Amino acid sequence: PENFLDILFYSDSSNNHTxxxxxxxxxxxxxxxxxxxxxxxxxxxxxxxxxxLDDAPWIPLWYSGERYLLIKPDVHDYYQTPLIIPKLRHVYLTDE
Incomplete structure (x- = not known):
């Protein structure tokens, strides 16, 4: 199986933002x-x-074990991912 290296560091990847x-x-x-x-x-x-690691193509500007996120009450099933890439597959809105 592939992992995030292919997504973030393969030259032709659309997520290779660096x-x-x-x-x-x-x-x-x-x-x-x-x-x-x-x-x-x-x-x-x-x-x-x-x-x-030897090439050091990017360096995090911060490191913290905790992340916080403000979400409106009408947004449901939004979860943070380890790579901070939003996964919106299960997100839905209500009229709250």
């Missing part, structure tokens, strides 16, 4: 997509992670 581009990372992510051996895939992802 325009990070590393041909080695792209190649390894492409290999990981089709690797069926779990141990080999794990090794590939470890190499990808280390390469990205």
């Amino acid at each position: 325009n990070y581009n590393n041909p080695l990372v792209d190649s390894l992510l492409e290999q990981a997509r089709v690797e069926t051996d779990e141990t080999k895939r794990f090794t590939i992802y470890n190499e990808v992670e280390q390469t990205i």
Whole structure:
């Protein structure tokens, strides 16, 4: 299975908002997509992670274990995700 590395750091990803581009990372992510051996895939992802850490394409401006969000009372089933990318699939509105 893929993980967030492909979404955030693959050169052609629509979520690669930093325009990070590393041909080695792209190649390894492409290999990981089709690797069926779990141990080999794990090794590939470890190499990808280390390469990205070495390149430091972005640095968080803050770090906190807690996040807070204000939501209007008529918005329901909105949940925060670990990557702060909103998932709106289950969100709905009422007339409250």
